[in-house]
Amino acid sequence: MKNLILPLVFLFCFNVVWAQKKQQYTFQNPNLDVEKRIDNLLSLMTLEEKVAVLSTNPSVPRLGVVGTGHVEGLHGLALGGPAGWGGKGKKPITTTTFPQAYGLGETWDVDLIQKVAQVEGYEARYAFQKYNRGGLVIRAPNADIARDPRWGRTEESYGEDAFFNGTMTVAFVKGLQGNHSKYWQSASLMKHFLANSNEDGRTYTSSDFDERLWREYYSVPFRMGIIEGGSRAYMASYNKVNGIPATVHPMLKDITQKEWGQNGIICTDGGAFKLLLSDHKYYADSYLGAAAVIKAGINQFLDDYKEAVNGAIAKGYLTEKDIDAEIRGNFRVMIKLGMLDAPDKNPYAKIGTAKDTIDPWNSEAHKKLALEATLKSIVLLKNDPAKRLLPLQKEKLKTVAIIGLRADQVLLDWYSGTPPYMITPLQGIKNKLGSNVEILYAKNNADGKAASISKKADVVIVVVGNHPVCNAGWNDCPVPSEGKEAVDRQSLTLEQEDLIKIAYQANPNTVVALISSFPYAINWTQENIPAIVHLTQNSQELGTALADVLFGDYNPAGRLTQTWVAAITDLPDLLDYNIRNGRTYMYFQGKPLYAFGHGLSYTSFSYNSIAFNKETLEKKKNITVSVSVTNTGKRDGEEVIQLYVKSIDSAIQQPIKALKAFQRVAIKAGETKMVTLTLKAKDLENWNTTKQQFELEKGQIEIQIGGASDAIVLTKKITLK
Numbered sequence: 129m130k131n132l133i134l135p136l137v138f139l140f141c142f143n144v145v146w147a148q149k150k151q152q153y154t155f156q157n158p159n160l161d162v163e164k165r166i167d168n169l170l171s172l173m174t175l176e177e178k179v180a181v182l183s184t185n186p187s188v189p190r191l192g193v194v195g196t197g198h199v200e201g202l203h204g205l206a207l208g209g210p211a212g213w214g215g216k217g218k219k220p221i222t223t224t225t226f227p228q229a230y231g232l233g234e235t236w237d238v239d240l241i242q243k244v245a246q247v248e249g250y251e252a253r254y255a256f257q258k259y260n261r262g263g264l265v266i267r268a269p270n271a272d273i274a275r276d277p278r279w280g281r282t283e284e285s286y287g288e289d290a291f292f293n294g295t296m297t298v299a300f301v302k303g304l305q306g307n308h309s310k311y312w313q314s315a316s317l318m319k320h321f322l323a324n325s326n327e328d329g330r331t332y333t334s335s336d337f338d339e340r341l342w343r344e345y346y347s348v349p350f351r352m353g354i355i356e357g358g359s360r361a362y363m364a365s366y367n368k369v370n371g372i373p374a375t376v377h378p379m380l381k382d383i384t385q386k387e388w389g390q391n392g393i394i395c396t397d398g399g400a401f402k403l404l405l406s407d408h409k410y411y412a413d414s415y416l417g418a419a420a421v422i423k424a425g426i427n428q429f430l431d432d433y434k435e436a437v438n439g440a441i442a443k444g445y446l447t448e449k450d451i452d453a454e455i456r457g458n459f460r461v462m463i464k465l466g467m468l469d470a471p472d473k474n475p476y477a478k479i480g481t482a483k484d485t486i487d488p489w490n491s492e493a494h495k496k497l498a499l500e501a502t503l504k505s506i507v508l509l510k511n512d513p514a515k516r517l518l519p520l521q522k523e524k525l526k527t528v529a530i531i532g533l534r535a536d537q538v539l540l541d542w543y544s545g546t547p548p549y550m551i552t553p554l555q556g557i558k559n560k561l562g563s564n565v566e567i568l569y570a571k572n573n574a575d576g577k578a579a580s581i582s583k584k585a586d587v588v589i590v591v592v593g594n595h596p597v598c599n600a601g602w603n604d605c606p607v608p609s610e611g612k613e614a615v616d617r618q619s620l621t622l623e624q625e626d627l628i629k630i631a632y633q634a635n636p637n638t639v640v641a642l643i644s645s646f647p648y649a650i651n652w653t654q655e656n657i658p659a660i661v662h663l664t665q666n667s668q669e670l671g672t673a674l675a676d677v678l679f680g681d682y683n684p685a686g687r688l689t690q691t692w693v694a695a696i697t698d699l700p701d702l703l704d705y706n707i708r709n710g711r712t713y714m715y716f717q718g719k720p721l722y723a724f725g726h727g728l729s730y731t732s733f734s735y736n737s738i739a740f741n742k743e744t745l746e747k748k749k750n751i752t753v754s755v756s757v758t759n760t761g762k763r764d765g766e767e768v769i770q771l772y773v774k775s776i777d778s779a780i781q782q783p784i785k786a787l788k789a790f791q792r793v794a795i796k797a798g799e800t801k802m803v804t805l806t807l808k809a810k811d812l813e814n815w816n817t818t819k820q821q822f823e824l825e826k827g828q829i830e831i832q833i834g835g836a837s838d839a840i841v842l843t844k845k846i847t848l849k
Contacts, residue, residue: 318349320363360461415445418433560676592640
């Protein structure tokens with residue numbers, strides 16, 4: 129009852145304040161032009177109040193302005209979890225917890241990603257307005273590109289392809305912010321701008337690459353998130369970009385604001401302001417640094433800044449006008465969130481204010497979506513056609529051996545919240561099989577237990593994978609193949625592969641479930657084990673989804689979003705940001721262990737024909753590509769139709785191929801579907817460094833259609849004009 133009274137009192141007081149102050153100030157008029165509202169608000173604020181608004185709390189108590197701060201939410205609202213995001217000394221609030229972002233990417237399902245983000249945004253509103261917890265500016269999605277599997281934060285990214293990541297970013301932004309014409313449900317603050325994909329040395333190293341890669345690769349997901357998704361908030365990264373710290377880089381204003389239309393929040397990363405002096409050694413003192421940060425476009429600091437900003441003002445490095453120009457962005461976002469308006473004007477203000485009988489994270493609808501997202505994220509890496517071990521037939525099983533420490537865990541990462549419940553793989557399999565099948569479990573092979581129970585079983589399920597926070601301190605990852613924020617991976621070799629060998633030697637009917645935040649070079653496993661599935665950490669429904677796939681109640685259709693190389697020596701130096709030097713499926717010349725887009729099914733599909741609505745693609749135009757696909761197997765299933773483009777006669781260096789459209793489609797056994805994909809001319813443009821603009825290069829290109837980047841079955845040429 130106490131938890132309910134406090135929010136009701138808060139809302140009552142909030143409404144009373146609005147009733148008393150109604151039309152007292154011009155900025156409170158929701159029908160007035162946004163910029164005029166902000167003009168009025170700034171005219172009423174003191175310099176001290178303006179400096180205070182440079183924090184993540186843009187409130188002005190004297191004027192009755194109640195702002196909202198940030199929360200984490202890469203794969204569900206985080207108001208708890210290993211990092212204690214619920215607040216120091218506060219009991220965590222449970223929230224719906226989905227697979228890691230890397231796993232959400234492996235769904236290849238744009239509509240699903242938008243639904244996941246919509247649920248997260250709703251829960252953020254609910255927690256904020258009912259329990260006065262959290263905030264409405266959500267630090268998600270991570271639009272960075274996972275160009276190298278050694279990157280410690282690979283788990284936060286959707287994958288290695290710029291177009292793919294941008295498409296998923298747009299969906300996530302739209303889901304968080306909602307579809308109301310005037311107000312946002314929550315605000316999407318994308319991370320981390322720009323080219324932040326090494327952890328070791330991230331606070332002082334420089335990500336170096338040419339202008340074409342800047343425009344055509346690294347910035348693409350952010351550009352799409354702003355222009356197509358409507359995000360008006362992002363976080364600058366720790367690293368330098370071509371020698372200039374991102375926190376003070378001209379790109380913040382010159383490109384994201386002036387070209388793309390970003391006009392909201394641009395914040396530092398945690399502690400990044402001080403790192404300009406301590407690690408980058410870029411300024412002689414904090415006053416010069418503070419002035420440069422604000423003039424570059426930053427309007428929210430994620431560390432102590434007031435002394436430095438006030439000093440910069442006192443020394444004449446910074447003026448009140450400079451501050452006014454930047455903090456306008458904070459208030460634009462607050463207005464979109466309805467924070468400056470009476471609650472009855474904003475439809476999202478009603479969330480959590482009714483006498484709800486059940487919190488949304490406990491609702492069946494949100495649990496169901498968590499399960500759907502987890503099911504769709506599972507990638508069937510291998511299913512030996514000679515053995516067809518999967519799906520397992522539970523009616524034919526008497527004894528099942530489950531092996532591995534990860535089998536009895538659901539591991540949360542640094543940006544996770546606290547789920548309302550967690551179902552481990554072991555529990556999920558027990559729930560699936562019931563009491564009719566004997567289940568034997570061993571964490572490892574201590575005293576020969578793993579080998580012993582494997583011999584007794586009809587089938588062995590080995591569950592392996594990384595620990596998302598390395599089960600260690602902040603800068604520590606004792607296991608070489610593991611990584612996380614602040615620590616890059618030193619190896620791609622799965623240390624637990626020896627456990628797989630022991631199980632397989634005892635029983636060749638072995639299935640491997642690799643639950644990991646990034647790729648592994650599991651060469652022996654791929655060569656010997658008859659069936660392998662991949663999924664990521666973190667989902668509250670992890671065990672249920674895995675059991676549904678293993679026992680055939682769900683036909684997997686997830687796809688990889690990163691090239692899984694066979695050896696660490698296949699990768700260029702980690703700090704080599706020029707991806708043309710053999711990085712990602714677009715430029716890698718070798719044979720990968722698993723290709724970008726790879727993923728199998730319990731059924732089979734044939735690609736019958738490809739047709740275009742026109743043979744020539746002109747600037748600012750689209751081509752409709754129709755693909756006929758038949759489910760030739762005996763099970764209903766889903767196929768991810770992927771469209772790649774290969775340049776034929778380009779005058780500049782181009783990728784081997786590049787993804788430009790995709791769609792996940794459900795097709796019943798024996799059914800043929802005509803799937804329509806849209807190829808947009810704007811997605812084929814290259815950056816002309818001389819003219820400083822995107823251009824569509826005339827000539828021929830080849831359209832490639834298939835179920836993976838290395839499984840192209842239909843091709844056709846068109847002309848660019």
